[in-house]
Amino acid sequence: MQGCRATTQYEDQRVRVTRYDFDPGGQTGWHVxxxxxxxxxxxxxxxxxxxxxxxxxxxxIAAGESYSRPKGTEHNVINSGDAAMAFVExxxx
Numbered sequence: 001m002q003g004c005r006a007t008t009q010y011e012d013q014r015v016r017v018t019r020y021d022f023d024p025g026g027q028t029g030w031h032v033x034x035x036x037x038x039x040x041x042x043x044x045x046x047x048x049x050x051x052x053x054x055x056x057x058x059x060x061i062a063a064g065e066s067y068s069r070p071k072g073t074e075h076n077v078i079n080s081g082d083a084a085m086a087f088v089e090x091x092x093x
Contacts, residue, residue: 003079004028009088016091022079032074035091040066042088046081061087 003026010017016035019042020028030050045061052074061067079085 001028002026004077014093016093018089018091019086020089021084021086023084024079024082027076027078030074030076033069033071033091035093036068036071037073037092038066038068038090040064040088040090042086043084044081045085045087046079048078048080050076050078 003023005021007019007021008016009019039061041061041063044063047059047061049057049059051057058080
């Protein structure tokens with residue numbers, strides 16, 4: 001991860017909760033999710049998603065919004081904005 005910090009906040013047998021803080025231009029690097037997950041944004045999150053096959057998708061997720069993705073999701077998440085952004089990821093074991 002470059003310009004992105006992951007902090008595990010909680011973990012038990014059912015869930016893992018991780019906070020991600022991104023600098024402008026920060027990115028997670030390519031990864032595949034091993035569990036279904038829910039994202040809750042803490043700030044406005046201007047995202048650039050790099051997807052398999054060379055596809056790139058831009059989106060803006062407003063602060064306080066949530067979304068879910070299935071196990072096996074593969075991507076690189078990039079903060080495409082000019083300010084720091086943060087979200088919490090809840091993985092369902």
